[in-house]
Amino acid sequence: MAAKPTATIEDVARIAGVSIATVSRAVHNPEKVAKATRKKVNEAILVTGYTTNAMARSLRMGRTNIILVLAPDIGDPNFTTTLIGIENEARARGHAILIGHTQNDPERSLDYLRYVASHKLAGMILFTGRLPFESLEGISLPPVVSAFEPAGDNSFTYVGVDDRAGGRKAAEHLLAAGHRRVAFVGDTLSRMSYRRRREGFDQAMDAARIPESDRVIVPGDGSLESGRHAVELLFIRDDVPSAFMCVNDITAIGVMNGLAARGYTIPQDFSVIGFDDVPQATFISPPLTTIRQPRNLIGRTAIVRLLAMIEGEAGDAPAEEELIMPDLILRGSVTSPGPIGRPNS
Amino acid sequence: MAAKPTATIEDVARIAGVSIATVSRAVHNPEKVAKATRKKVNEAILVTGYTTNAMARSLRMGRTNIILVLAPDIGDPNFTTTLIGIENEARARGHAILIGHTQNDPERSLDYLRYVASHKLAGMILFTGRLPFESLEGISLPPVVSAFEPAGDNSFTYVGVDDRAGGRKAAEHLLAAGHRRVAFVGDTLSRMSYRRRREGFDQAMDAARIPESDRVIVPGDGSLESGRHAVELLFIRDDVPSAFMCVNDITAIGVMNGLAARGYTIPQDFSVIGFDDVPQATFISPPLTTIRQPRNLIGRTAIVRLLAMIEGEAGDAPAEEELIMPDLILRGSVTSPGPIGRPNS
DNA sequence: CTGTTAGCGCGTTCAA
């Protein structure tokens, strides 16, 4: 049995005994159609199971109201919660959300970009730090805002946490607890947000007049392993601080693991602070003190700005940054250093 | 500055000094165009930054090669890994993947269904157990396969883990370790997969001739709380088994928490086994013995079947189930019961 | 309030 071709506006018109224009109006501007006519049309629609062909519609209209959210990793908890903020707001404003998963693969990203361009999507939200901008030549994109990680060059409006302020808050908390010699784990040039957290750290240390020599900078990529590895490195170098400030929670958990593996208990022997407030932060023991990403708010803000750009046609406003202040979440992984200032091994 | 309208096939044709038909051919059937002509066309495309208008294209062709993956929760680790399997396979076969996030909201689901219908997407993969089928009347859907959780009525081809076999394996493992009195935590009617795991449990118990009275069935919804709560319930009822088989890992972790809160250590005092093998299963202590979801394989299988349905036009094959056998992952949360058969409180 | 008509951009006959 061949699939029955889907009903078109013409089928509906024929059955309702009106013109196709009337059907179109009855669907999109009901108030411009007599009640009786509207009724006939609606019945015909029910009979035929008619759905307006979106391709034809937007071919005619030249636009859609679909927004693509591009993420490198769907599973990232930062992403999930933010997405919900985006969806709720977009929905309320009559826009639909589609998600693209790039796995950090430039090929994939490019495919999605092409999709956006060729389907004339209304706009785009990027969670991807890097975009294959080189290959982007000529692809004409709708309004874009990037979230969480500033996108490549900063030609796009960016909404995210104030990483510098967050870094500062974290470092100040450690300082206030009495730590003087602290490690910064996860230093890297590749992610701008991490770089800014480091800057915040330095600002706080500067303000407290902690000499550079008391700031132990350990590189890392934000992975669990990088945290564990940092601990080993420091013990091998025999250069162990009393507190660890980590570029993100995952690294912090890695540090805690590394410390635990060496028989230390937290926070008695060492203090650890993270950044992001991922779900695991509550589950591990002790629960991790950290800086919370204002995820939902970031999502809402991002979509609000995007919609403003989409609707305010004139809005050739230059790219801006909107930084949202994060909160310090006090849990159990930070306390004052012991009287020795350095645990006994 | 008004946005420059994107180039159409006509612009390209004019610049290249050929007809639009030739441009179309040069793009989609290069071999049917003289080399010199092709070159001119390609140059013109580069100049104009032309991208074929997907709306017009699929309006003409009547279809797309886009597949929508509909998930209730993007963040579910089961989903993420499976998605990667889907994407890789789909990509290799020339299909693009878009993701929809329903949050289990019927309104949202319906929107996506409409999207699929009106955009004439090629097919759909469902991770959503429930679909608003009532409202679905008349919406004509492309081929659909559901994964992980059989969709509502079983009118759709389903690819998933063999829950019954998994449940059996888990129970047999407990039995083999010497447990006779075991709890099944997370009994529910609402999720078919959970129901099947329970059936597997019962099959194994039957085979071992364990009387019903030694099977402690505790209801639960698969949440962390449900696990904790089950432990409390059992202690209050003073009906404590030597092992817990949980409907999923999250419940199992809840059970472990509950047990730990009462001062017991696992697996010395109690054995616990989960189902799914979520990432946390490795991190907690002791690491959780569980049944692993063959996620990547489920993804690949689902998309392969879907594409077969899409391509084999004639394929009006009836809905089928393809069940994939899961493996038992041995870790540290199961051991033989103590000589007493019941721990000292 | 309703019908007629002209494209939106493209792939595809059919001729040349």
Next chain:
DNA sequence: TTGAACGCGCTAACAG
């Protein structure tokens, strides 16, 4: 090997 012309389904302008 190439070009002319049609129509996919729809909305918006213009008449009536």
